[in-house]
Amino acid sequence: MPRAPIEPPFSARFRRFSDFDLVPDLGAQIGSVTWFRGLATCLGLCAVTLLLAPGFETPIYGTVPAPLTGAERDASRAQAIKPLALGATTGRRMAATSLVAPLADTPERPILNLDAKLASGDALLGTLQRSGVGKTDASAVSALVTRAVALGEIQPGTMLDLTLGRRTDKAQPRPLEKLAFRARFDLKLEVARSGGGLALKQVPIAIDNTPLRIQGAIGSSLYRSARAAGAPAKAVEAYIRALASRVPVARLGSDCKFDIIVKQARAATGEVQLGNLMYAGVNGCTSKVQLLPWDQNGKTSWFDGAGRGNATGAMAMPANGRFSSGFGMRRHPILGFTRMHKGVDIAAPWGSPVFAASDGVVQFAGRSSGYGNFIKLSHGGPYGTGYGHLSRILVRSGQHVRRGQQIGAVGNTGLSTGPHLHYELYKNGAAVNPRSVSFTSTQQLTGNDLGAFKAKLGTLLRVPVGHGAVKDAD
Numbered sequence: 001m002p003r004a005p006i007e008p009p010f011s012a013r014f015r016r017f018s019d020f021d022l023v024p025d026l027g028a029q030i031g032s033v034t035w036f037r038g039l040a041t042c043l044g045l046c047a048v049t050l051l052l053a054p055g056f057e058t059p060i061y062g063t064v065p066a067p068l069t070g071a072e073r074d075a076s077r078a079q080a081i082k083p084l085a086l087g088a089t090t091g092r093r094m095a096a097t098s099l100v101a102p103l104a105d106t107p108e109r110p111i112l113n114l115d116a117k118l119a120s121g122d123a124l125l126g127t128l129q130r131s132g133v134g135k136t137d138a139s140a141v142s143a144l145v146t147r148a149v150a151l152g153e154i155q156p157g158t159m160l161d162l163t164l165g166r167r168t169d170k171a172q173p174r175p176l177e178k179l180a181f182r183a184r185f186d187l188k189l190e191v192a193r194s195g196g197g198l199a200l201k202q203v204p205i206a207i208d209n210t211p212l213r214i215q216g217a218i219g220s221s222l223y224r225s226a227r228a229a230g231a232p233a234k235a236v237e238a239y240i241r242a243l244a245s246r247v248p249v250a251r252l253g254s255d256c257k258f259d260i261i262v263k264q265a266r267a268a269t270g271e272v273q274l275g276n277l278m279y280a281g282v283n284g285c286t287s288k289v290q291l292l293p294w295d296q297n298g299k300t301s302w303f304d305g306a307g308r309g310n311a312t313g314a315m316a317m318p319a320n321g322r323f324s325s326g327f328g329m330r331r332h333p334i335l336g337f338t339r340m341h342k343g344v345d346i347a348a349p350w351g352s353p354v355f356a357a358s359d360g361v362v363q364f365a366g367r368s369s370g371y372g373n374f375i376k377l378s379h380g381g382p383y384g385t386g387y388g389h390l391s392r393i394l395v396r397s398g399q400h401v402r403r404g405q406q407i408g409a410v411g412n413t414g415l416s417t418g419p420h421l422h423y424e425l426y427k428n429g430a431a432v433n434p435r436s437v438s439f440t441s442t443q444q445l446t447g448n449d450l451g452a453f454k455a456k457l458g459t460l461l462r463v464p465v466g467h468g469a470v471k472d473a474d
């Protein structure tokens with residue numbers, strides 16, 4: 001039968017103290033015997049501490065080392081670790097010995113590399129002198145640069161890369177050893193000292209003049225969409241102005257796509273310059289537009305794909321024909337006496353369309369004595385127009401008409417000797433000379449100009465989106 005293990009006498013003696021807590025938690029079992037025992041222990045420890053204290057009136061004296069001065073302070077400071085702003089270093093610096101000789105003069109750097117910015121090309125001479133170049137060298141550089149490029153053509157803000165050499169006397173300016181800067185987008189100039197003098201070297205920079213084509217959906221805002229696609233701000237503004245001369249920009253739907261081509265110059269060194277707008281187009285919807293700037297008689301205008309320019313003038317021509325009789329006193333061809341002719345006659349074939357000269361409202365449409373079939377329009381403000389001798393009337397009183405809308409047809413009704421349009425212009429109710437207000441005219445390219453225009457348009461339309469692949473497009 002197995003026997004229970006015999007417990008060591010020492011363990012049996014202290015077994016009863018295994019659960020004894022010498023320092024009980026005064027936050028638990030408040031009011032119990034264990035709690036009061038812990039409180040008594042805490043008070044006893046505090047009393048013993050107070051009995052062992054020397055007293056509040058008796059201070060404890062200590063020693064403070066005297067501040068370091070002289071060489072000891074310098075040695076301590078050199079070996080201390082402190083902020084660099086206080087001049088701290090690591091390691092000990094040794095004092096100078098008899099082998100150290102004082103310098104009679106501060107030595108200079110043999111070469112100085114400087115950068116300077118030009119306020120303008122004409123300020124080249126002054127900028128060089130302010131950078132430390134002597135007047136003789138600065139004048140020689142200015143003369144050399146002028147032979148290669150006009151100083152006024154150098155862009156403001158151009159950076160100059162200067163190298164100044166050693167001088168023999170501090171009272172004299174340093175000699176110019178080298179100067180380099182970008183004189184033009186396609187030209188870099190370098191001036192270097194050679195054989196005691198300065199020599200100029202021209203470094204041409206290869207330029208790729210292929211245009212940049214940008215397309216995208218118009219969306220809710222044409223301007224923001226074009227800018228987000230990468231078109232420069234000035235090109236977008238010019239694009240919107242060109243479109244506004246042909247279509248109401250606000251009416252272009254969000255499904256329409258803008259088509260913008262701008263001049264672009266890419267340098268072999270990586271720089272890119274964007275230039276003027278070369279093409280303005282809209283496609284992908286009913287409002288299709290193709291506009292191209294074209295120089296004619298020294299003036300640049302926008303022409304559409306058919307070679308038609310912008311319409312100019314205050315009022316549209318009411319009929320396609322020639323002026324056969326002017327405004328003023330004349331002998332009436334039928335009545336036989338002289339009287340005031342209140343308008344102009346435009347000779348045109350019978351039945352030719354008659355157009356509204358401007359937006360307005362029909363005040364009268366019907367038969368009117370010697371005028372025959374007659375239409376009178378009010379254009380708002382002081383102006384109104386009249387159309388006589390018509391063979392047909394296509395509008396009615398009170399109807400709103402648009403500029404260029406057909407309102408009738410040329411005829412020979414009333415007191416007329418042949419088919420023509422009698423056209424009158426009223427200002428504040430009184431008849432005035434219709435030719436005192438310029439008629440709308442539209443430029444039309446013809447012959448060789450039209451052929452060259454369409455060839456350039458076709459070249460631009462072959463440019464891929466995102467970059468240009470045609471060298472002669474500008």
